[in-house]
Amino acid sequence: xxxxxxxxxxxxxxxxxxxxxxxxxxPVHLGxxxxxxxxxxxxxxxxxxDADSDATDRTVEVLRGRIDALGVAExxxxxxxxxxxxxxxxxxxxxxxxxxxxxxxxxLTFHQVLGTAAPADDLPAPxxxxxxxxxxxxxxxxxxxxxxxxxxxEDVEKAAARFDQQGGAGWHVTxxxxxxxxxxxxxxxxxxxxxxxxDPGRRVAIVLDDKIISSxxxxxSVACRSGISGGSTQITGTxxxxxxxxxxxxxxxxxxxxxxxxxxxxxxGPSLGAEAITASAWAAGIGTAVTSLFIIAVYRLMGFLxxxxxxxxxxxxxxxxxxxxxxxxxxxxxxxxxAIGMAVDANVLVFERxxxxxxxxxRRTPRSALSAGFRGxxxxxxxxxxxxxxxxGLLFFLASGPVRGFGVTLGIGVLxxxxxxxxxxxxxxxxxxxxxxxxxxxxLTGIAHNGLVRQHLIRTSPNLxxxxxxxxxxxxxxxxxxxxxxxxxGLDLGVEFTGGRLxxxxTAAPADxxxxxxxxxxAGFSQAVVQTSGEHRLTVRTPHLSNTQAAAVTAxxxxxxxxxxKIRDEAIGPSLGEELRHGxxxxxxxxxxxxxxxxxxxxxxxxxxxxxxTLAHDVVILVGVFAWLGKPVxxxxxxxxxxxxxxxxxxxxxxxxxxxxxxxxxxxxxxxRVANQAxxxxxxxxxxxxxxxxxxLTALAVLGGDTLTDFALALLIGFAVGTYSSxxxxxxxxxxxxxxxx
Numbered sequence: 001x002x003x004x005x006x007x008x009x010x011x012x013x014x015x016x017x018x019x020x021x022x023x024x025x026x027p028v029h030l031g032x033x034x035x036x037x038x039x040x041x042x043x044x045x046x047x048x049x050d051a052d053s054d055a056t057d058r059t060v061e062v063l064r065g066r067i068d069a070l071g072v073a074e075x076x077x078x079x080x081x082x083x084x085x086x087x088x089x090x091x092x093x094x095x096x097x098x099x100x101x102x103x104x105x106x107x108l109t110f111h112q113v114l115g116t117a118a119p120a121d122d123l124p125a126p127x128x129x130x131x132x133x134x135x136x137x138x139x140x141x142x143x144x145x146x147x148x149x150x151x152x153x154e155d156v157e158k159a160a161a162r163f164d165q166q167g168g169a170g171w172h173v174t175x176x177x178x179x180x181x182x183x184x185x186x187x188x189x190x191x192x193x194x195x196x197x198x199d200p201g202r203r204v205a206i207v208l209d210d211k212i213i214s215s216x217x218x219x220x221s222v223a224c225r226s227g228i229s230g231g232s233t234q235i236t237g238t239x240x241x242x243x244x245x246x247x248x249x250x251x252x253x254x255x256x257x258x259x260x261x262x263x264x265x266x267x268x269g270p271s272l273g274a275e276a277i278t279a280s281a282w283a284a285g286i287g288t289a290v291t292s293l294f295i296i297a298v299y300r301l302m303g304f305l306x307x308x309x310x311x312x313x314x315x316x317x318x319x320x321x322x323x324x325x326x327x328x329x330x331x332x333x334x335x336x337x338x339a340i341g342m343a344v345d346a347n348v349l350v351f352e353r354x355x356x357x358x359x360x361x362x363r364r365t366p367r368s369a370l371s372a373g374f375r376g377x378x379x380x381x382x383x384x385x386x387x388x389x390x391x392x393g394l395l396f397f398l399a400s401g402p403v404r405g406f407g408v409t410l411g412i413g414v415l416x417x418x419x420x421x422x423x424x425x426x427x428x429x430x431x432x433x434x435x436x437x438x439x440x441x442x443x444l445t446g447i448a449h450n451g452l453v454r455q456h457l458i459r460t461s462p463n464l465x466x467x468x469x470x471x472x473x474x475x476x477x478x479x480x481x482x483x484x485x486x487x488x489x490g491l492d493l494g495v496e497f498t499g500g501r502l503x504x505x506x507t508a509a510p511a512d513x514x515x516x517x518x519x520x521x522x523a524g525f526s527q528a529v530v531q532t533s534g535e536h537r538l539t540v541r542t543p544h545l546s547n548t549q550a551a552a553v554t555a556x557x558x559x560x561x562x563x564x565x566k567i568r569d570e571a572i573g574p575s576l577g578e579e580l581r582h583g584x585x586x587x588x589x590x591x592x593x594x595x596x597x598x599x600x601x602x603x604x605x606x607x608x609x610x611x612x613x614t615l616a617h618d619v620v621i622l623v624g625v626f627a628w629l630g631k632p633v634x635x636x637x638x639x640x641x642x643x644x645x646x647x648x649x650x651x652x653x654x655x656x657x658x659x660x661x662x663x664x665x666x667x668x669x670x671x672x673r674v675a676n677q678a679x680x681x682x683x684x685x686x687x688x689x690x691x692x693x694x695x696x697l698t699a700l701a702v703l704g705g706d707t708l709t710d711f712a713l714a715l716l717i718g719f720a721v722g723t724y725s726s727x728x729x730x731x732x733x734x735x736x737x738x739x740x741x742x
Contacts, residue, residue, distance in 0.1 A: 005430045012427040015419060016312050019319035026322040031329035032268055034277055037090035038098060041264035044083045056083055059258060063087065063102055085260070092267075099262055099547055108153035110185070112192055113203040113215060117143035136207065138215045139238075146205050150188045155181025157231075161244035171244040173235040182231030190227030192218045206235055213247070263573035269566065279703055287699030288314075291692045295344060298688060299351050300446035301438060302370075305428040306347040306421075313343045313413075313420035320412050332409040343413065344692040345384070345650065346421030349377040352685045354447045355454065366447040367433040373447075374426055380657040381418065383602055384650035388414050390594050391646035398587040410643065453684040465676040468732030475617060475729045482624020489627045494634025495541060495570060499577030501550060502570040503540040504533075508563030511538040519560045525553060538564065544574060580635070587638065591645050592616060599649070603656050606737055611652040614730040618648045622718045636711050644718030647693075651726030654682050659734075671738045675731050683727070690723045 032039050042063075044056050056079055063085065067075045076088040089098055117135045134146045157178035163171050177185050188204060195201035197220050205215040214235045222228055235247070292310065296303040321328060354373025358366065392411035432438060433445055442448035450458065495502045505511075516538060517530040529541040538561065540553060550569065558564050572580075592612055599608035622644060626633060658678035668674050697719065701712035 005427070008423050009427040009431070012312075012424040015316060015423070019312075019316045022319035022323050023315060026319075028318065028322045029325060029327045031327045031332070032088055032090060032266065034328065035090055036268050036274075037088065038092045039264075039266045040087045040089070040099060040102060040262055041080070042085045042087065042102065042260040043263045044085070045259045045261060056085065059260060060085055067102070084263075099265065102260070102262075108156065109149035109207045110151040110188060111146035111149055111205040111207060112188055113200050113205050114145040114147055115200050117145050136205070136210070136212050138205070138212045144200065144203075144205060144212070144215065146207070149207075151177070151181055151184045155179065155184060157181070159248040161239075161241070161248040163241070171239040171241055173239070173244055173248050175233050175235060177231040177233075182229075185231060185233065186227035186229050188227065189218050189222060189233075190225045193222040193227065194224040208247070261573070262571070265569070265571040267566075267569035269568065279708065280700075283696075283699040283703040283708075286703065287696035290695040290699070291344060294691060294695065295347070295688075298446070298451060299347075301432060301444050302347075302351050302354075302429060302446040305432060306344070306351075306425055308428060309347070309420045309425040310343055312424050313416050316419065317409070317413050317416040320416065321409065324412075326408050326412075328409070343417035343420060345689045346377075346381045346417055347425055348685050348688045348692070349380055349654065350374050350421065350425070351446065352451075352454075352682075352688070353377045355450055355684075356681065358447050359450055359454075365433075366438060366442045366445040367430075369447050370429055370433060370445075374422070378422075380654045381421065383653045383657060385414050385418055387595060387598065387649040387653060388646035390598065391591060391642045394587055394591050394594070394642060398583055398590065407639070451684055453687050457680050457683060462680070463676055464679055464728075465672045465732065465735050468672070468735040471728040471732040472736060475725065478621055479617060482621040482627075485624040485628040486620075489630065491623070491627055491633045492630060493581070494632045494637075495572045495577065496635045497577055497581040497633070499544055499572050499574035501542050501545045501553075501572075502568070503542075503550070503553060503557070503566060504568035505538045505540070505554075505557055505561070505564045505566055507536050507538055507561040509561065510535040511561060513538065516540070516557055516560045519556050520553065523552060523556045525549075525556070528553070544571070587642065588619065591642055595645070595649055599653070599656075602653075603660060606741070607656045607659065607734055610730050610734040610737060611649060611656065613733060614652060614725045615645050615648055617729055618644060618718065618721050618725055621721050622714065625717050626714065631710055631713070637714055640711055640714035640718060643715060644722055647719055648722030648726060651686055651723060652730040654685060655679055655726060655731055656734075658682050659731075672735045675735050679727060679731055686723060686727065690719065693719055 042059075044059055060077060060079060064077050067077060067087065067089070075090070076086075078086050080086050087098075087102060092098055111134070114133065133148070135143055136146060138144050155177050157176040159173055159175045161171060162174055192202050192204050197217070202217045203215045204218065205212050207213070216236055218228070239247070288310070292303075292307040295306055299306065326332075350370075350373045352373075353376045354366070354369045357372040357376070358369035389411055392407045392414065394407070396407040396411065433447075438445050511532045513530045513532045517528065520526075520528040520530065520540070525542055527543055531539045531541075533539055538557065540557065542553065545553065550571070554566055592615055595615060596608055596612040599611050602608075603611075619641060622641060623633070626637065631637075655678055658681055659675055662668055662674045662678055663671075694716070697712050697716045700708055701716060
């Protein structure tokens with residue numbers, strides 16, 4: 001074993017050992033869509049005088065105190081950009097309390113009552129706080145004139161909800177003041193005590209968010225100008241236990257520096273998350289097993305070593321996710337499963353190139369053929385994986401939420417697959433092919449024979465590029481059919497792109513969409529779109545609703561379908577929906593532009609432009625198929641679409657890399673013949689890689705459950721279209737453009 005082989009072996013061993021240690025000691029953080037809970041995205045609305053970033057920082061600190069008081073285990077709160085805050089509350093299934101508590105500004109003030117105001121049918125809006133006098137309705141609806149605030153929530157030390165068992169007064173809130181608040185409270189109550197008992201001026205109004213929550217009279221025992229000392233008081237009223245605790249929570253949390261608005265809200269039931277994990281695990285296990293058996297059957301010993309490297313790839317990917325502290329979401333889990341199929345691609349490229357070297361007689365032994373295969377396939381592996389990394393990077397920087405998690409896992413998977421193929425597989429292969437057994441019987445290695453696909457191509461030697469425009473005509477027909485689907489049926493944009501609310505329910509009996517639709521219309525939700533997904537899954541999509549209206553929708557569905565359980569609740573604000581819609585268009589445009597720039601730098605403009613036109617062809621066809629099928633176009637579909645773009649470029653890059661290599665030879669001949677030869681030489685790799693991906697995606701579509709079915713379906717369609725277009729759209733287009741230019 002030479003020095004470079006020993007170094008590769010040490011690197012492979014170190015990577016596996018380190019990954020095993022990290023996997024056993026560092027847990028992966030699961031997203032809320034896998035462990036259940038509520039995610040709320042808040043957007044600050046600062047005044048012109050407030051700096052966006054500073055106001056958001058102060059708001060985060062106040063919200064953190066409120067979240068801690070909610071008692072949710074392992075909550076997380078983090079900034080997103082300059083004006084957004086993401087709050088994750090694991091295990092919380094009813095988002096109404098959290099949304100109300102987090103979104104309220106809780107401006108607590110204490111006022112002296114000046115007297116009653118004239119009655120009016122419609123109360124005017126409160127005067128600005130800086131005004132000398134305000135008019136508000138008390139707990140009974142009587143209008144009071146209030147002096148400007150004497151104390152604010154900043155003067156409060158703490159508040160606690162307590163129950164008066166002896167006096168029978170029920171629940172109340174005890175408020176303790178601090179610093180100047182103690183003397184301020186004594187001064188305020190002392191001035192009120194100068195008025196006779198029963199006079200409105202003897203009352204002190206406690207105002208929360210411009211609403212009087214309590215306006216008690218100062219006890220007759222308090223002397224004029226003396227006030228209540230000790231810095232403590234009680235807020236009494238008709239509180240129940242939850243109202244008293246919520247008020248104490250808001251007072252303790254303090255006032256938000258700026259108003260906030262809930263622009264996104266997602267709630268996932270724990271059963272749905274457990275179901276997704278189980279389904280994805282089965283899909284990964286069965287898909288990987290079938291793919292491994294296929295690779296072993298095709299490449300024998302090398303296939304077995306690639307399977308071992310595939311297991312190491314899975315370990316390394318998991319360890320990197322854990323080490324980075326990345327959050328594994330449902331699309332991210334699907335991306336992890338998908339990357340298993342794509343990880344086979346680099347191995348297949350090497351093995352097919354080694355077969356070519358051995359069959360051509362350039363290499364006399366499997367070991368030398370394998371070394372040449374690694375060298376020859378390196379540029380194609382690098383180019384194809386870099387294009388996928390571009391797609392993953394775009395998902396991370398341009399997408400949001402779970403789709404961003406998919407981009408993270410896809411990018412990690414691509415890097416881990418390169419390490420698996422170029423280091424681990426090669427280290428194992430170098431060790432195996434040097435043994436006496438493989439040297440005596442080279443066919444056991446899987447390198448010393450052509451394989452069924454290549455043997456058939458050698459025997460028939462078809463000229464696939466004889467009439468390139470015929471292939472382009474087929475692609476044009478497919479484009480017309482897809483575009484007609486988009487024009488005639490339109491796109492069913494998900495709530496992520498339109499704004500609104502989406503509910504998913506499981507039902508004990510088979511779901512009846514028509515009955516649920518009629519019941520919701522009678523309840524005032526005539527615009528609700530009701531669909532079934534399987535016999536026991538019901539989906540309701542509505543325009544934007546408040547949490548109270550959302551509870552009414554759930555109650556209506558429960559009445560129609562007894563035993564219905566809400567497993568998903570997503571709310572997207574209209575402004576965020578428009579932003580995500582524009583972001584999706586930008587992501588696609590940037591993806592195509594980035595691919596064109598990279599391919600033009602690596603290849604000629606002729607090949608680069610052919611590949612990008614083919615990408616646009618694949619995008620239109622995939623979107624058109626979903627339009628014909630009536631499937632939703634949402635963020636998960638966007639993740640699948642950008643993945644298809646990366647995969648389609650992979651196939652085109654492999655063919656174009658071979659065209660570039662063959663074009664350097666002195667006896668290259670006409671461009672059409674070079675393109676046909678490159679297509680035939682890379683066709684076995686395309687078939688074998690496609691089969692590996694199909695096994696994984698089929699398992700994901702069949703076993704992945706309702707949550708992953710559309711995602712896997714989009715990838716299956718996209719991979720089929722991408723495989724076809726890389727051979728019979730990109731290559732014929734390059735030939736046609738070359739003929740036109742010359």
